[in-house]
Amino acid sequence: MRFHVIIAAVFWSGLVDSRKMRGISSSYKRFYRERRSFLCIDGSKMIPFEQVNDDYCDCEDGSDEPGTKPTYVHVCFTSGTSACPRGRFYCTNLGFRPHYVPSSRVNDGICDCCDASDEYNSHARCQNTCWNLGQRERAYVEGQMRTLDEGLRLKQQLIEEGVLLWREKQAQLRELHQVAEDLQIKLEEHRRRKHEADRVKEQMLKALEAEDRGLRHQNRTATSVFQFLDSDKDGSLTVDEVKAKVVLVHDEERILSEEEALGLLGGSHQMDFTKFRHALWDILTRGDSVKIKDTHGAPGSVVSEDPHLKAADRAAEWEATNLKKVEEAYETVNTEISDLQKKLAIDYGTDWEFLFLNTQCYTLKVYEYTYTLCPFNQVTQKSTAGTEVSLGKWGMWSGTPKNHYNQMVYENGEPCWQGGSRSTTVTLTCGTETALRSVKEPSKCQYIMDFQTPVACQPVLKQRGIHSEL
Known part of the structure; x- marks a missing residue:
């Protein structure tokens, strides 16, 4: 009796070894311990253990065929392994990265696993290359980690610099706002002063023009007016000379026409002083139709030579120049504020590292x-x-x-x-x-x-x- 038990044990152990569990990751080996029955990992079915790795897909998830290559098609609706159409074989690859390969590649004469476990029953002479591959990968990973460590160290420096730079930009923005406020006050003051200088100059100019007109009407003699009109000083007035210095009372901007100038010269193209006194002088004296063009800017006039008006003019120009400078400065500062605000509105990272x-x-x-x-x-x-x-x-x-x-x-x-x-x-x-x-x-x-x-x-x-x- 004891002899028969020993024979049965030897026979059973040989059967188990012939169906050695291959293509299983360590986390799933507990499901493949030798017992009377096998529960599919998805819990869908219970089968006798001898049907595990028998080259026939019994479980819908293919868990009963983890290490055999499919030899025929069986209906499996999930990504099963081994005998199932979409089965997977687990490469342990000790010393390198473990991974899965399609079960169709098992024992196909091509080494897919670096530990050669996928070609356990083929004529392929596969060598275990996992250690060399692992060494290369570990060296690469170590290099990447060194790069990462150095990069993180540099990043920390850039974060610190970013924080300081951000504070500097904020301080710069506050300073620019303060400068803009100061320039706004100066701008209003310079505008007020320019307006006042222009007002003084305008009042003075009006007064001097009135005085100049009064003097021209009261003190001018026929001789002085004739000499003024006689631009080339040849003792006679021409059509061009009349057109240059005589205007209509109600339309000073319009230049006299040729006919109008001839009419004032009595129909002649030239007029001497004697004819002037008895003709054009009387018309100018009445002042109801034509007059001598205003010449407040001409040399010798009251307006052009008044020292107070010259001083007022210089003051107005000075204020205009200063106002322009302040306006340009104010515009420049506001442009800088706008540009800086746009830059600070950008997202530079949680710690301003960018x-x-x-x-x-x-x-x-x-x-x-x-x-x-x-x-x-x-x-x-x-x-x-x-x-x-x-x-x-x-x-x-x-x-x-x-x-x-x-x-x-x-x-x-x-x-x-x-x-x-x-x-x-x-x-x-x-x-x-x-x-x-x-x-x-x-x-x-x-x-x-x-x-x-x-x-x-x-x-x-x-x-x-x-x-x-x-």
Whole structure:
């Protein structure tokens, strides 16, 4: 009897070994312990354990065939493994990254798992390369972590600089507002003083003009008027001389016509002093139709030579000059305030870490073009011929909800020949230097850029698994 028990145990152990559980991750091995029955992992069905890995898909989730290659089609409606059409085989890959491969690749003569576990029953001579692959990946990850550590250190410096710069900009804005208020007060004062200087000058000018007109009417003699009208001093008046210095009383702006001047000269083209006294002088004296053109600015007149009027004129010009200077200064300060307010209204990150980029530009030459990225301003493309094209102006941040600041959009660039405007999407990546790394044009007039900077580095909160078991 004891002999028969031993034989049965040996036979059963051989059967179990022949169906060795392959392609199962460690987190699922507990479901495949030797027992009388097997419960499909999705809980849909209970089958005898000998039906596990028998090259026939009994469970809808394919969990009963984790390590066999499908040899025929069986109805499985989920992403099952092994004998099921969409089955998966788990590569343990000790020393490297574990991963799944389609069960159709098991024992197909091609090594898909670096530990060669997928070719356990084929003629392929696979070598275990997991350790070498793991070493290379670990070296790469270590390098990336060093870069990340250095990037985070630099980012912290830039955050501190950003905070200081932000405070400086705010202080600068307050100072500009104060300067604008002071200039506003000065502007009102200079306007008042200019208005007063103009008023004094105007009153003085009116008084002097009235005095000048009175003197001209009272003190002028026929001789003095004739000499005034005789511009070339040849002893006679001509049509041109009359037209130059005689005007109509009710229309001083209009120049006398040829006929009107001839009429005043008695129909003759010339008039000597004797004829003047008996003809034109009487007309001028009456003053009902024509008069001598006002000559308050002419040399020798009361207006032009009055020292008080000259002083008032200089004062008015001085006030006008000062007012213009204050107005220009006030306009300049308000422009600076507006520009600074626009800059400060931009989102520079939660700690203003991107603020330092505002005044910077970065270039990259790609074949015959030179691309320039000026963060928060614009993107341009310049050809070797010197032609520059706008690829977009600053629009917005367009990153993911988890990392809002990892992508920028620049839009409304120059029109494209196919219609629409050029635009550029800039992806920010972690690095120890701030530089433009690559530029591509995946579709016509739509550009993408890779922009590396320490402020794009994000701390790793926890070591994330390389592979999900589910």
